[in-house]
Amino acid sequence: MNTIFDARRRSLEEAFFAKHNAQLLEKLREKGKRTRKQKLIEACGIDDDRVLQPLLELDIEAESVVALTLVPLIRVAWADGSIRPEERLAVMNAAAQEGIVEGSPCAALLENWLKQKPEPRLVEAWKNYVSALSDTLEPKARESLRDQVIGRARGVAEATGGFLGLGNRISKSEERILAELEMAFL
Secondary structure, eight states: OHHHHHHHHHHHHHHHHHHHHHHHHHHHHHHHHHHHHHHHHHHHOOOOHHHHHHHHHTTOOGGGHHHHTTHHHHHHHTTTSSOOHHHHHHHHHHHHHTTOOTTSHHHHHHHHHHHSOOOHHHHHHHHHHHHHHHHTSOHHHHHHHHHHHHHHHHHHHHTSOSBTTBSOOSOHHHHHHHHHHHHTTO
16 A cells, blocks of 8 residues: 555655756746846847847857958858859858868868858848948947948959959849848948
């Protein structure tokens, strides 16, 4: 008779602790989300949920925020529907200049964007990011940032194109993308 009660007691204890463990795990997950968000805030200097939430949903980590600065280059590289070797090289050179090292989470994210065209919401997240960042800058600094970003994107567009290196090296679709990117700074 004692074993029936012992078995029932153990069963109730296990159910209690399973529920308690599930609650603890959920709290840890929530803490992890807040930690990711806090790290992202520290990395990009922006505390705006309209900017941060899409980044979190896209699995952009604090360690890979620098890759976000290369989204315009990726967008231009994909403008014609595929990435040519020269465009890839231009993007990778820009990544190296940003300090992105091979094997890092940032490099892995960038490689993924070069292999598979990113979702449009990545570009929207970048636009929100740049808009929020621009709001914190003085006009001269905003202009300088815009010139730097658009200049690097234009470099990717110029990596291919033209006939034997002559003529307009930037396609109409790349020009359209460059204009769209520039609008994010207004």
